[in-house]
Amino acid sequence: MTDLLADLDPEPDQRLVLGPLLRHVDETTATIWVETASAGRVTVDASGHRAEAPTFSVHGHHYALVWLEGLAPGQKYPYTVTIDGLQVWPLEDSPYPPSLIPTLDHGKPLRLAFGSCRTSVSHDEAGNRKHGVDALRAYALRMAGITDGSHPDDPDPGGEVRWPDMVLFLGDQVYADETTEEMRQFIEARRDIEEPPGEELKDYQEYAELYRIAWTDPANRWLLSTVPSAMIFDDHDIRDDWNTSLSWKREMEATEWWHERIVTGLASYWVYQHLGNLTPAEREEDEPWQQILGHAKEVGDGEEYDATDLLRALAEKADQEPTTYRWSYCRDFGEQARLLVVDSRAARVLDPERRAMLDDDEMAWFDERMTGGFEHVLVGSSLPFLLSPGLHYVEAFSEALASGGWGKGLGAKAGEALRQHVDLEHWAAFQKGFQQVCDIVLEVLRGKRGPTPRTVTFLGGDVHHSYVSEARPKEGEPIHGRFIQAVCSPIRNPLPRAVRFATAALSYGVAGPIGHVVAASAKVPNAPVSWRLLEGPWFDNNIATLEVRPGEGLRMWWGTGEVENGDHERPRFAQVEEVLVT
Known part of the structure; x- marks a missing residue:
């Protein structure tokens, strides 16, 4: 079958x-963020609104961040x-619609796409057989009108498809430890x-190539050029089980290659993901960016600023002293929603005597911003806050065991081995932070931090399956809103079918009775909430989409790509599940 889409995809401009x-x-x-082939000045023109910026370099690669002001809502x-x-964009003879900048209008219901875990391999039969259809690509093709199908983003009576206002990538955008054949x-x-x-x-050279592979598929490249995006890392952006425990960190630091x-x-x-997350006000407070910007203002069209040493120093210090730099960020969407995206990897406290998912500064930052006054409070965390209840207590038990719940000798060693080999390092395995966050959420939903929102909804990824859960307090005052966990994982990295069955059986079956028994034996504290699968x-x-329904609740749906008639390059986007939270 002739691949018409491949025939139409133009060659990219080598300067971009x-x-x-x-x-x-x-x-x-x-x-707007770009990587260029050499030093230069980048200009963006949006219907007469023009802005430009010089490039800066890191390890011989060149980047620019251009920001436009004075747009209309x-x-x-x-x-x-x-x-x-x-001109380097849009590409000539592109089959995709013009790239657009859609400014927010808080009078319209917020629509937010989200998901995690995406490997970058070919989209032919071989790639789809091993890795499944790329859900993000299928979504992009449907948005562009290149494929048809029926799903909640179909055109309204006026013929316009409603695009998401933003896509939130919840970790593992790139896999530094599980490389593809091309990499x-x-x-x-x-x-x-x-x-x-x-x-x-x-x-760094290999990271730059990894991002190039991840973001150059024409369909996904077009989507990323026209849908605003926000991102946060998870372990595979660095390495599996990143910051699981102090012993894991010491083991890595003992190697010759870990420091680099x-x-x-x-x-x-920082360059490829974090910088673009920041609001204009946050960029004004970001010291590395201000140093880059200050150099550009000082030299004008002169020598390009080399930020290599600056960012290496930032990274070294952030790794050893997490309180020196914050990767978390906050976005408000009028009164409809507040989105808090939380760093659940680099901000961990690994000292066995005071383990926590978030250090004191990070927890204080989160605590201060968890308030009412919004219809919905959304919390993005690469790791789901609520696992299945049984698995939650298995993870909590592993932490207690590694900390000496059954003695400091063999029991502690067994607990550490269990934690690392079975990936028991979610929020449940950091009970101090889990308990604190639960208390904060319950205060919000009891109206003690301002007008009660309809929901506090956690958005997560990581676990390579999707689900929706709801929590309720076990005792004390009732809550007046809903406490929801919504997970979308993977975008493209499915578990083998046999592993899917084992995951479902263990997480939602065997882990239940075992988790409660072993947790009690190690004196794990009871969670202040109970929760069930919706x-x-x-x-x-x-890829999942969440839409605020003003005065009603949330509508969420999950969509996947389906190959029809052997046309692997142009999968149809189809709905998998829909959940209403009213």
Whole structure:
């Protein structure tokens, strides 16, 4: 079958390595991120609204962040990107619609897409057989009108498809430790993979290539150019089980290759993901960005600023002293919603005597921003806050065991081995933080922090299956809103079918009675809430969408890509599940 879409996909302009990515957008401003092939000046023109910025470099790669101001709320602005006066976007003869900047209108219901865990492999039969259809790509093709199908984003009576106001990527955008064939070929061409870290990433050059592979598929590239995005890391952005425990960290730091991995992993994360998360006000408070910006103002069109040493120093310090830099961020969408995106990886306290998912500064930041006065409070965490109840207590038991709940000798060693080998390192395995966050949420839902929201809804990923749960307090005052956990994972990295069955059986069956028994034996504190599954689990590659229904609640749906008539390049986007929270 002739692949018409592949025939139409134009060759990218070689001056534009990656992007444009549309990042932070509000009612009147927009931020566009690009990677370029060389130093230069990047200009964005959105229907006469023009802004430009010089590039800065990191380890020989060149980047620019361009921000537009003075836009009108609720508008869609077609835009172009030029480098040193030469247009590089949109690409000529592109089959995709013009890239747009859609500014927010808080008078319209907020629509937010979210998901996690996406590997970047080919979209042909071989790639889809092993990794499943890329749900994000299927969504992009449907948005672009290249494929048809029926799903909640179909055109309204006026013929316009309602796009999400933002897509939130909840971790594992790139896999530094589980590389694809294309990435392995790049690694082998530059070093001996028989030497540590083997086929895993070693340095910034390899991270840059990993992001290039992840963000250059034409359909996904178009989507990222026209839907604002926000991101947060999870473990595979650095390495599986990143910051599981102090013994894990010490084991990594004893290797010859870990220092370069963590430094370049965090530095590249700042460049490719974190910088675009920030609001204009947050960028004014971000010291690394202000130093880059200050240099640009000082030299004008002169020498490009090399931020390599600046970002390496930032990464080294953030790894060793997490309180020195905050990766979490907050977004408000009028009175409809507040979104708190929480760093549940780098901000951990690993000292066995005071383990916590969030350090004191990070918890204080979260605590201060968990208030009422919004219709919904949304909390984005790469790790689900609420697992299945049984698995929750198994993880809590593993922490207690590793901390000496059955003695400091063999019992503690067994607990640490269990924690690392079975990935028991979610919120439940950091009971101090879990209990604190539960108390904060209950205060919000009891109206003690301002007008009670309809929901406090946690958005999560990581676990390679999706579900929706609801929690209730076990005792004390009733709550006046709903406490929801919604998970979407993976976008493209499915569990093998046999593992799916085992995951469902263990997490939602065997773990139940075992978890409560072993937790009691190690004197694990009872959770202040109980919770039950509302829908799920399901295991498809999927992307979820959440829509605020003013005065009514939330509507959430999950969609996947389906291949029809052997056309692997153009999968149909189809709904998997829909959940109403009223």
